[in-house]
Amino acid sequence: MDKKIRGRLWVIAVLIAGSVASLIPRNTKQRVIDPASGRMKDTTVRRLPVNLGLDLQGGIHLALEVDQTKGPVPDCADAIQRAEKVVRTRIDEFGTTEPVVQIQGRCRLIVELAGEKDPARARGVIQRTAFLEFRITDMKGVFKDALPAIDAALRKAGIKPTGAATPSAVSQLFGGDTSKAARDSAADANAPGILSSLLNQRPQGVPGEYLVPEEQWPLVDSLLQRPDVQALIPRGFDLKWGAQTEAYGARPYRALYAVDSRPIITGEELIKATARRDPVTNQSVVPFQLSRRGARIFSQETARHIGDFMAIILDGRVQGEPPVIRSQIGANGQIEMGNKPLQEASDLALVLRAGALPAPLTIVDERSISATLGADSIHDGVLAGVVGILLVVVIMIGYYRVSGALAVAALTLYCLFTLAGLAAFGFTLTLPGLAGFVLSIGIAVDANVLIFERIREELVHGKSLRLAVDDGFLHAMNAIVDSNVSTILTALILYAVGTGPVQGFAITLIIGIIASMVSAIFVVKTMFLIWLNRRPNMVTLSI
Amino acid sequence: MIRLFANANYDFIKWRRWAFSITGAIMLVGLAFLLTRGLNYSIEFTGGTLVQFEVAHKVPTSNIRAALDQVGLSGADIYNFGADTSYVVRARLGAEAAQGEAGTQAVADAVARALDQSVGAGQYRLARREAVGPKVGRELQSKALIAILVSFLVTLIYLAVRFEWRFGLAAVVATAHDVVATIAFISVMHLEVSLVVVGAVLTVVGYSLNDTIIIFDRVRENLRKYRRQNLYEILNLSINETLPRSVLTHGTTIATTLSLLVLAGEVIRPFAWVMSFGIFTGTFSSIYIAAPVLLWIEKRWPGEDARGARALGTRVPAGTEKFAPATPTSSPSPRTPQPTR
Numbered sequence: 051m052d053k054k055i056r057g058r059l060w061v062i063a064v065l066i067a068g069s070v071a072s073l074i075p076r077n078t079k080q081r082v083i084d085p086a087s088g089r090m091k092d093t094t095v096r097r098l099p100v101n102l103g104l105d106l107q108g109g110i111h112l113a114l115e116v117d118q119t120k121g122p123v124p125d126c127a128d129a130i131q132r133a134e135k136v137v138r139t140r141i142d143e144f145g146t147t148e149p150v151v152q153i154q155g156r157c158r159l160i161v162e163l164a165g166e167k168d169p170a171r172a173r174g175v176i177q178r179t180a181f182l183e184f185r186i187t188d189m190k191g192v193f194k195d196a197l198p199a200i201d202a203a204l205r206k207a208g209i210k211p212t213g214a215a216t217p218s219a220v221s222q223l224f225g226g227d228t229s230k231a232a233r234d235s236a237a238d239a240n241a242p243g244i245l246s247s248l249l250n251q252r253p254q255g256v257p258g259e260y261l262v263p264e265e266q267w268p269l270v271d272s273l274l275q276r277p278d279v280q281a282l283i284p285r286g287f288d289l290k291w292g293a294q295t296e297a298y299g300a301r302p303y304r305a306l307y308a309v310d311s312r313p314i315i316t317g318e319e320l321i322k323a324t325a326r327r328d329p330v331t332n333q334s335v336v337p338f339q340l341s342r343r344g345a346r347i348f349s350q351e352t353a354r355h356i357g358d359f360m361a362i363i364l365d366g367r368v369q370g371e372p373p374v375i376r377s378q379i380g381a382n383g384q385i386e387m388g389n390k391p392l393q394e395a396s397d398l399a400l401v402l403r404a405g406a407l408p409a410p411l412t413i414v415d416e417r418s419i420s421a422t423l424g425a426d427s428i429h430d431g432v433l434a435g436v437v438g439i440l441l442v443v444v445i446m447i448g449y450y451r452v453s454g455a456l457a458v459a460a461l462t463l464y465c466l467f468t469l470a471g472l473a474a475f476g477f478t479l480t481l482p483g484l485a486g487f488v489l490s491i492g493i494a495v496d497a498n499v500l501i502f503e504r505i506r507e508e509l510v511h512g513k514s515l516r517l518a519v520d521d522g523f524l525h526a527m528n529a530i531v532d533s534n535v536s537t538i539l540t541a542l543i544l545y546a547v548g549t550g551p552v553q554g555f556a557i558t559l560i561i562g563i564i565a566s567m568v569s570a571i572f573v574v575k576t577m578f579l580i581w582l583n584r585r586p587n588m589v590t591l592s593i
Numbered sequence: 594m595i596r597l598f599a600n601a602n603y604d605f606i607k608w609r610r611w612a613f614s615i616t617g618a619i620m621l622v623g624l625a626f627l628l629t630r631g632l633n634y635s636i637e638f639t640g641g642t643l644v645q646f647e648v649a650h651k652v653p654t655s656n657i658r659a660a661l662d663q664v665g666l667s668g669a670d671i672y673n674f675g676a677d678t679s680y681v682v683r684a685r686l687g688a689e690a691a692q693g694e695a696g697t698q699a700v701a702d703a704v705a706r707a708l709d710q711s712v713g714a715g716q717y718r719l720a721r722r723e724a725v726g727p728k729v730g731r732e733l734q735s736k737a738l739i740a741i742l743v744s745f746l747v748t749l750i751y752l753a754v755r756f757e758w759r760f761g762l763a764a765v766v767a768t769a770h771d772v773v774a775t776i777a778f779i780s781v782m783h784l785e786v787s788l789v790v791v792g793a794v795l796t797v798v799g800y801s802l803n804d805t806i807i808i809f810d811r812v813r814e815n816l817r818k819y820r821r822q823n824l825y826e827i828l829n830l831s832i833n834e835t836l837p838r839s840v841l842t843h844g845t846t847i848a849t850t851l852s853l854l855v856l857a858g859e860v861i862r863p864f865a866w867v868m869s870f871g872i873f874t875g876t877f878s879s880i881y882i883a884a885p886v887l888l889w890i891e892k893r894w895p896g897e898d899a900r901g902a903r904a905l906g907t908r909v910p911a912g913t914e915k916f917a918p919a920t921p922t923s924s925p926s927p928r929t930p931q932p933t934r
Contacts, residue, residue: 105860113729115728169722412726413698413724413726414725414726414728414729415724415725415726415729416697416698416701416722416723416724416725417721417722417723418719418721418722418723419720419721420718420719420720420721422718422720423645423720423721426858427858427860427861430856430857430858430861431857431858431861433856433857434852434853434855434856434857434858435852437852437856438848438849438852438853439849441845441848441849441852442845442848442849445841445844445845445848446845448595449595449597449841481860481861482789482792482861482864484857484861485853485857485861485864485865486796488849488852488853488857489796489846489849489850489853489868491845491849492842492845492846492847492848492849492850493800493803493842493846495841495842495845496803496838496842496845496846499838499841499842499845500807500838500842503835503837503838503841506596506599506837507834525814528810528814529806529807529810529811532755532806532810533802533803533804533806533807533810534803535751536748536751536752536799536802536803536806537799537800537802537803539744539747539748539751539799540744540747540748540795540796540798540799540802541796541799543740543743543744543747543795544740544744544792544795544796546740547736547737547739547740547743548740548788548792551788551789552788552789552791552792555789555792555796556792559796
């Protein structure tokens, strides 16, 4: 065995050793939920270092953007950057192994949770703005005093009472009158206000609280959104809906609260929040703790408002019934969530701890795939791959005999190199990637086919075995390089343009082509050299 | 040794008019389908919502349809996906009123409500849920288009550098033919055009180009080798010489795409269809589009180099200077011009 062959064998040995080393199952740290305590903990898992894409593993992929529908956000890039930090903090505690949170382009946030089984819950945790604020309710009934003016404005705009709240026949009679003046004056005197007829107050209820029958609240909400009504809402006050439906008497109601526009404190000052079930009321509650500074502000403010009612507002919705401030409150408080499951309470505690999003996020793209579908895909893809490889093996050995067997041996190295390449560079294997891999096996033998056909031609021309092999490799080279470079170019474009799975496909294709050039040219040439060296007197080549 | 098509000497180029007519006819059929039915875009491109779910026992589609109508999703498609206990509900954007960026999410939730009603809550398993906003869809559309155009451009430049612009142009025309033929195929088969299918089309581009380059590489070599032959003969010779390789390589590739088609499951099936067809059209175009176009270009704009000096015509036109002065070749093997053994 001459020096040249020995050098080549060393190179191959190093390549194989490197590939095997990068494919050895290794310990990786994963954050998983500890079932005993419900908290996150680090565990080490021994597994193959090949990342599986969401489509193979199951999981959820979300693309989020700043919600611009409720008023434009001037600097979306900044908002997304801040949102990324918040979302990352939330996700880290959420209990998914190896989550991906990254900014794509300028104003888009990508979140990928592999293996996540409850996409709805994940969406909720990520998307929730979690803007917490405490506001004093309308203690003096300022909003109530403004109601007649609002009613009048609505009447003027030609809004007629409808549905269950339709008042007496008298107002309908007058409402049907064509004379505008007559209608206005008569309605002022007789008809109950359109809005005020829908707003009911409980005796001894919370000041500033109005109950709206559940079926009417979309109507009331749309009335309140009108610009003419908005203009009449007293300055310094906002209207906020309750988060849940409440049963009052036999009918379900939705509570509407008139609250101060100025919060006495916001969730920014919150440092700790947990979830538990109140042993007395059996309600889910989220006790929280404020920072030192927050506690100071909070106790000052509550001292000024003793006897007032304080609405706890989360993302614009009032949580539970506003409690009365009996005494100065310090650093601790709690949010009552009624009969919601504890899971929801702990999710709320999680998002409160992580902080509020700088702006509401909207999901512009969602893909979620169940783990079983992913497992099916792996199973089918691997089966197709094995059958495909077997067919290629049969064709190659059947046609080229011993040389074909050498090509097949090189093909196993090709598979090894490709997988190692994927693992070494940390690329993700997706379903299209798997298909690309299977396809590239068919294409991978092309280099060998070109070489073998070339050698056959050279043999037909009467060249000696040695020369035919050398020339065959040499002359096939041009075509192999040109054709593979052009395929790599298209794959690069695909990578630049594609997303997720398609990028996986492009990467697999590129790595596959490089691996096939190494195995088909270098490895097979080495095998031929050894073969010819061993049998110097061979007359016919099994090709 | 087994040798398929060894020393083949078929006059491939002679049949070019036939080939043009056949492929033209196929494209016309494709165009008719394209105009009447359009392409079956996935929601990745149109924006919209897709929910795939699996049930233990078959459910009449009409029940699901009725429930969808009730939640106001009468425009949604329902179809089986692979197994007959696996269903897909797909609502494209635009088919329903009042869908915005957040609307696709709302539709997904509405589908869930409809399923709770018709199949029963807990009676089905969600396998896949996709909700794509219109903005993302539009972005993808333009990206996919750009990808195909850029890949053409890059290919043209690469071939111009490695070969010569005439070869590059011929290869790009052949590749463009493959793209059009593949789109016609997608339209006739009513395959869903997802990003993965666009990926398959681009892979077909790469594969077909690869095949064309193999033949052109041989043409380039033979042009240097046989200075006295006209291009028509050289093209035929090159195609014949590379024929065994074509049969083998296409054979192995077809073997893998067919196993993908049959075994790899429903998700990847459109990809496998496109690839399988692409191998046929890629092979066809390398022989019957790329080579004749090269012949035509060379006739139209004869090259200034040695190639241009030789006769080009279809059948060695009379009166043309056939024996152009040629510089000695560096051909490694002395060989008779035509393989007439």
